[in-house]
Amino acid sequence: MAAAPATAAPIVVAPAQSRFFSVPAGAKLIEPAEGSPGVTFPKGFLGSGLAVGIKESGRPDMGVLCVMPEWRSSTVSAAVFTTNAFAAAPVIVSKEECHRSHLVGLVANSGNANACTGANGLTVARAMRSSCAEALGIASENVAVASTGIIGVQLDAGFMSAAAGRAARAVAPGGGGDFTRSIMTTDKYPKESAVELSLRGGTIRIGVCAKGAGMIAPALATMICVVTTDASLDASQAASLLHDAVNSSFNKVTVDGEMSTNDSVFFLASGASGVQVAPSDIPLFGEALKSMLLRIALMMVADGEGSTKIIKAVVRGAASDQEAARVCRAIADSPLVKTAMHGGDPNWGRVISSAGAALAGQSLPNSSLRLCGVQVVAGGAASRVAEKEWGTLVAGMKQPEIEIELDLGVASGEGEVFFSDLGHEYITINAEYHS
Amino acid sequence: MAAAPATAAPIVVAPAQSRFFSVPAGAKLIEPAEGSPGVTFPKGFLGSGLAVGIKESGRPDMGVLCVMPEWRSSTVSAAVFTTNAFAAAPVIVSKEECHRSHLVGLVANSGNANACTGANGLTVARAMRSSCAEALGIASENVAVASTGIIGVQLDAGFMSAAAGRAARAVAPGGGGDFTRSIMTTDKYPKESAVELSLRGGTIRIGVCAKGAGMIAPALATMICVVTTDASLDASQAASLLHDAVNSSFNKVTVDGEMSTNDSVFFLASGASGVQVAPSDIPLFGEALKSMLLRIALMMVADGEGSTKIIKAVVRGAASDQEAARVCRAIADSPLVKTAMHGGDPNWGRVISSAGAALAGQSLPNSSLRLCGVQVVAGGAASRVAEKEWGTLVAGMKQPEIEIELDLGVASGEGEVFFSDLGHEYITINAEYHS
Numbered sequence: 001m002a003a004a005p006a007t008a009a010p011i012v013v014a015p016a017q018s019r020f021f022s023v024p025a026g027a028k029l030i031e032p033a034e035g036s037p038g039v040t041f042p043k044g045f046l047g048s049g050l051a052v053g054i055k056e057s058g059r060p061d062m063g064v065l066c067v068m069p070e071w072r073s074s075t076v077s078a079a080v081f082t083t084n085a086f087a088a089a090p091v092i093v094s095k096e097e098c099h100r101s102h103l104v105g106l107v108a109n110s111g112n113a114n115a116c117t118g119a120n121g122l123t124v125a126r127a128m129r130s131s132c133a134e135a136l137g138i139a140s141e142n143v144a145v146a147s148t149g150i151i152g153v154q155l156d157a158g159f160m161s162a163a164a165g166r167a168a169r170a171v172a173p174g175g176g177g178d179f180t181r182s183i184m185t186t187d188k189y190p191k192e193s194a195v196e197l198s199l200r201g202g203t204i205r206i207g208v209c210a211k212g213a214g215m216i217a218p219a220l221a222t223m224i225c226v227v228t229t230d231a232s233l234d235a236s237q238a239a240s241l242l243h244d245a246v247n248s249s250f251n252k253v254t255v256d257g258e259m260s261t262n263d264s265v266f267f268l269a270s271g272a273s274g275v276q277v278a279p280s281d282i283p284l285f286g287e288a289l290k291s292m293l294l295r296i297a298l299m300m301v302a303d304g305e306g307s308t309k310i311i312k313a314v315v316r317g318a319a320s321d322q323e324a325a326r327v328c329r330a331i332a333d334s335p336l337v338k339t340a341m342h343g344g345d346p347n348w349g350r351v352i353s354s355a356g357a358a359l360a361g362q363s364l365p366n367s368s369l370r371l372c373g374v375q376v377v378a379g380g381a382a383s384r385v386a387e388k389e390w391g392t393l394v395a396g397m398k399q400p401e402i403e404i405e406l407d408l409g410v411a412s413g414e415g416e417v418f419f420s421d422l423g424h425e426y427i428t429i430n431a432e433y434h435s
Numbered sequence: 436m437a438a439a440p441a442t443a444a445p446i447v448v449a450p451a452q453s454r455f456f457s458v459p460a461g462a463k464l465i466e467p468a469e470g471s472p473g474v475t476f477p478k479g480f481l482g483s484g485l486a487v488g489i490k491e492s493g494r495p496d497m498g499v500l501c502v503m504p505e506w507r508s509s510t511v512s513a514a515v516f517t518t519n520a521f522a523a524a525p526v527i528v529s530k531e532e533c534h535r536s537h538l539v540g541l542v543a544n545s546g547n548a549n550a551c552t553g554a555n556g557l558t559v560a561r562a563m564r565s566s567c568a569e570a571l572g573i574a575s576e577n578v579a580v581a582s583t584g585i586i587g588v589q590l591d592a593g594f595m596s597a598a599a600g601r602a603a604r605a606v607a608p609g610g611g612g613d614f615t616r617s618i619m620t621t622d623k624y625p626k627e628s629a630v631e632l633s634l635r636g637g638t639i640r641i642g643v644c645a646k647g648a649g650m651i652a653p654a655l656a657t658m659i660c661v662v663t664t665d666a667s668l669d670a671s672q673a674a675s676l677l678h679d680a681v682n683s684s685f686n687k688v689t690v691d692g693e694m695s696t697n698d699s700v701f702f703l704a705s706g707a708s709g710v711q712v713a714p715s716d717i718p719l720f721g722e723a724l725k726s727m728l729l730r731i732a733l734m735m736v737a738d739g740e741g742s743t744k745i746i747k748a749v750v751r752g753a754a755s756d757q758e759a760a761r762v763c764r765a766i767a768d769s770p771l772v773k774t775a776m777h778g779g780d781p782n783w784g785r786v787i788s789s790a791g792a793a794l795a796g797q798s799l800p801n802s803s804l805r806l807c808g809v810q811v812v813a814g815g816a817a818s819r820v821a822e823k824e825w826g827t828l829v830a831g832m833k834q835p836e837i838e839i840e841l842d843l844g845v846a847s848g849e850g851e852v853f854f855s856d857l858g859h860e861y862i863t864i865n866a867e868y869h870s
Contacts, residue, residue, distance in 0.1 A: 083795035083796045084788065084792050084795065085790070085792075085794035085795065085796070085798065085799050086787050086788065086790070086799065086802075086815070087791070113784070115787075116784065116787055116815070116816055117816055118814065118815065119816075120816075121816070150784060151783075151785075151787060151788060152783065152787070152811070152816075152817035153817070154817065259795070260792070261784075261787070261788050333768070335770065335857075335861070339861070339862055342862070348586075348587065349548070349550065349551065349587045349696075350586075352521050352550075352551055352586060352587070353519065353521065353550075353586060353696050355520070355521070356519035356520040356521035356522070356696055357520075357694055357695065359519075360694070361520070363520065364520050364521065367521075376587070377551060377587070379553065380521070380551070380553065381551055381552055381553025381554075381555075381556070381587075382551050382552060382553070382587035382589065422862065423862055424859055424862050424863075427774055427777070427857065427858060427859050427861075427862060
């Protein structure tokens with residue numbers, strides 16, 4: 001179980017050209033060719049990723065991300081955690097025993113979620129954290145811990161503590177890619193993105209990495225996301241920016257309150273650019289941050305197990321935004337809708353049926369539905385679709401990105417959701433993933 | 436499009452030996468060898484099923500079930516319909532324009548759900564009903580109508596009316612099997628069951644047939660069920676018995692309020708046995724009725740598209756029965772749980788994660804989980820499972836019926852749900868089912 005260097009898997013940034021994603025004016029998307037597009041792209045961060053032997057495959061499974069010593073005192077942070085009733089030990093430790101607004105380091109492992117592991121699990125999470133903090137020379141309360149992998153399998157505290165220490169001692173500039181690879185599970189590729197943004201005070205950078213796939217059941221896909229910036233922020237700004245960005249990205253694919261045992265999002269602002277985000281810069285910074293998280297969220301959808309498409313469902317005209325979100329969820333969770341999308345079949349009746357089930361007892365005489373831009377329902381009934389439009393619809397259904405627009409015709413509630421299709425590979429991966 | 440006789444598909448009664456099903460003492464299950472086990476097994480009913488050309492396959496697609504003329508005046512009935520906001524035209528007509536407590540006939544078609552079809556859909560449903568009623572010599576208000584199949588495709592009123600008339604003129608004693616086959620869609624086999632019951636006043640019979648599969652997404656599987664009895668009931672008894680039986684059967688697989696555009700359950704009591712159900716007989720009659728509907732519901736689960744197993748999830752110790760039902764639903768709807776069950780893998784972490792997501796924000800230190808009778812979680816954490824027990828668990832997971840028992844350890848709320856696994860065939864059927 002000697003530490004092995006992380007293998008250099010190619011970094012694929014997909015979906016690079018999603019029409020569901022754009023960066024705001026004033027922001028420049030950083031492509032891989034221009035350097036690591038991940039969490040060590042912003043100034044002031046170090047990263048590592050090692051194969052310590054948790055995964056039988058020998059792939060990287062322990063990583064550390066931290067702020068360079070000289071920027072630790074100016075760093076502010078924020079974090080968002082799962083609300084799952086069986087929250088994993090690392091979530092409990094990070095949430096309850098850390099300075100959430102002043103994290104300067106994070107130790108994470110894949111291969112074991114350290115969930116449903118009781119008192120020993122807490123011991124393991126605390127040991128990982130202490131060992132990492134000690135190696136970095138900082139206090140334990142300033143280090144968060146995260147885990148992903150199998151649930152209900154006990155880890156050895158001594159082993160995990162030693163491994164966390166090794167990963168902490170291995171941190172290096174530009175090590176964000178290694179960190180990203182060390183948290184992967186069923187991900188087909190590392191998920192990273194970065195952007196450069198011109199603010200009044202100068203240029204700042206935002207970087208993001210995440211693990212997460214299997215978005216067929218977003219509720220159950222463990223998601224770990226780390227966001228870094230070298231902008232200088234105050235703690236309340238950071239918390240509010242992260243909250244808004246998560247709501248506009250992950251919560252549109254994972255749906256709030258339906259989270260796995262281990263979902264965690266960390267946001268660290270090193271201030272190493274020397275540029276303070278002025279109040280008037282906040283909207284632009286917020287847009288750029290949202291765009292990064294939405295891009296990562298779309299990567300997760302695109303990397304859904306067996307996924308071949310990204311589908312965006314927009315619901316308008318609902319009684320409330322909450323109702324619209326509920327209908328979005330019903331459509332996105334319907335295996336009949338997902339398989340129709342996989343097959344590229346314009347079987348819109350499945351959309352209507354799933355939406356109608358979520359709106360039990362209502363009458364929707366003014367509802368309408370567009371699929372791939374073609375109106376298929378108007379006034380609550382099937383539209384006559386001209387032959388040319390039917391051709392557009394059939395061709396649209398073969399595309400990698402599909403849009404569903406349902407207007408309930410009741411009031412002005414709106415919502416949207418992104419989801420993947422359901423194909424054979426999902427079954428293969430998940431029926432054969434043995435515990 | 437000439438009427439063709441229904442092909443005589445073999446009647447497979449499955450799961451004949453489910454351990455999740457039993458008939459009450461005093462009831463005798465009727466096996467196919469002893470005669471049609473369906474809706475014309477009770478006295479006083481006639482049935483038919485024709486291939487009228489709605490389905491391109493040429494399979495039976497129009498059927499009529501009715502009470503023999505001499506029993507029509509004594510017949511009482513009850514019906515339960517979908518609450519889907521896009522309820523189909525036949526549902527609207529049956530629900531709003533019929534004497535729900537005095538139905539003596541039912542005309543049903545497969546191959547087209549007549550849903551999302553607006554004013555023309557209502558015209559078609561009324562035309563089917565009128566034509567059937569006229570051929571049977573009864574008033575339209577005493578005939579219900581049901582449809583199942585593709586959504587959003589218009590039917591021709593003249594064609595459907597003529598076909599309904601032909602089916603009505605074809606009714607015959609013992610025609611229940613033909614009726615059952617005429618409402619099949621993706622069902623692998625006709626779903627029928629019957630029971631003989633000794634009451635104080637004599638022997639009565641209960642017969643049931645249904646169409647429905649694809650229970651992976653119970654919300655979206657159109658379910659049509661017809662229950663007959665030759666017992667003599669009053670209308671309020673019939674309504675309350677049906678309500679209770681549906682809650683103990685279909686609502687445990689379909690979950691209340693999450694229904695397709697066309698779900699309908701009809702219950703007709705001809706009184707042809709001459710035996711009145713006395714108030715003291717009601718509990719036994721109710722149990723027998725529930726057992727018939729549960730058997731049919733389990734057949735639907737077993738016939739789930741690509742399904743190879745029936746899984747029963749029991750949730751106890753919840754804050755309320757409603758909460759227990761919600762957790763049951765979360766487990767049953769989780770594609771990760773379903774695929775683990777398909778693969779026969781004791782990956783109980785997926786059960787915990789899906790349940791925990793439905794219980795956001797709670798802490799469950801006293802929760803426990805048993806899988807195939809083996810305790811895998813106690814006190815909220817993974818149990819040490821002895822090698823012998825692990826063997827029991829692994830062997831249990833290979834069985835066709837699997838039981839999950841989750842105790843939340845909070846209060847005394849309880850619930851249960853039956854669901855199917857998720858396998859490749861589901862994808863094949865649903866991604867390739869073209870509109």
